[in-house]
Amino acid sequence: MTNEMTLHCNKFIQTFETVIKTPKKSKSDVFYTGVDLGTACIVLVVLGSDYQPVAGAYQYANVVRDGMVVDYVGAVDIVRELKEELEKKLGTTLVYAAASLPPGTDGLDGGAIKNVVQSAGFELTNVLDEPTAANQLLGLTDGAVVDIGGGTTGIAILENGKVVKVADEATGGTHLSLVIAGNYKFNFEQAEKYKRNVKHHDELLLVVKPVIQKISSIISNQVKGYKVNDIYLVGGTACLKGIETIIEKETGIKTIKPINPMFVTPIGIALSCTNQVM
Template identity: 75%
Template sequence: MKRQSMKACNQFVAEFEKVIKKPKRHDSKTYYTGIDLGTACVVLAVLDENYKPVAGAYRYADVVRDGMVVDYIGAVELVRELKEEVERKLETELVYAAASLPPGTDELDGGAIKNVIQSAGFELTNLLDEPTAANQLLNITDGAVVDIGGGTTGISIVENGQVVKVADEATGGTHLSLVIAGAYKFPFEAAETYKRNEKNHDELLPSLKPVIEKISSIIIQQTQGYHVEGIYLVGGTACLKNIETIIEKVTGIPTYKPSNPMFVTPLGIAVSCTNQVLT
């Protein structure tokens, strides 16, 4: 594992967490925005002209399911609200944005994601798959970036700094919440909230282990035939305490995760944003 790379990633995420609470208002010729339309959470990350974090906002929502926009109007309104919220804090207009989608879904939903971003008032400059976006921040040259989202698990295999394979399968945080809802007789929304509280993770892990093992088997299947030196976990579901321990044990591959995996992909998307509009 490239410790320097993970250290730099953690520092970047820590800086972003600070500016969510206290935005950095200063003169910048332009701002670059990354928008992560997740199944459980929508995150907006803003960088200045030097690609340093200056502001951000996020909201838990149900406008996307399994990587597909299911509430188009709701998604547009939510992104517009987050945009306006950050614009007020920075006292500026946000123009350029990049976005992402699960690997292999561009033909199915790339148009919808693009339209959401544009309808919310942004100029779209880039659209890339989620694990590849995450690697903009991780800077892994050899390994598998695994983005465990709410509905799907996306995998990007990197060899010698080049993405050689991307894949996406339908298992993620939603499946963990369904298990919790069944075990505790909770409504689904209550299970989601219970899962997000780290204080409950030790208690939940035994019940959730079968789903994590299923995610591990997806990783094994998708990385077969490739030389994978390490697995790097990102995405909101990767916030689950000790998920990396179970995945490493099942796959037999060293597994790492940043200090806050939830913000790696949106920040990677923002890093990939430019001032050249996508045609």
């Protein structure tokens, strides 16, 4: 990723963070929504007809596990509530949406994520795997996009602008939280909240280092045999301060992460949305 691409990515994320707090009223005749049903957090990104951010919302939830919807009604309710909240703020109806899945889970999912988005009142226009979605914003031609989610780590390897491999393996933020819970005698919810506070990240990095090393070994195994000079970290778990340093040291590959990796994939999902229903 060139410096120019990094600046573009970070600027886009900053703009999105701004419109979460202050939605931008737009005269667009069409809006594109990205729905990211994460293990720990559900994020909605709304772009105008020019594919620039106009609004966004997110809510922490436990309705998805390892990319599988485990609370269908709960998932529909949250997406519908966020949709209605954004529609009220924008003074419009949000019609079109795109969604994503962890790589290789399309068959296992049984269409549940697609059905959640449709049941919440959207017309579904696209479904793609998470790391490929993230690259809609990153714009990489070569390298590996690593999406560290709640339950799994997804990887997309790109060569000459084409995705040549996608993979998804168990180990992600949930595993970090379990280690934190055991170390501090917290329950799981307490561990999750403790982990989200950046003030605790320096001390937590030592506690969860073995899990990050496991994630690093997953990355190393998946990129073996491919020419990968750079790793780009996205996903909520990548928000952990210093995680990129450990991964770079363990893999021996230059590792980069945007200013807020949690929003890269949902923004990429929105960028892949069209007004053509599937």
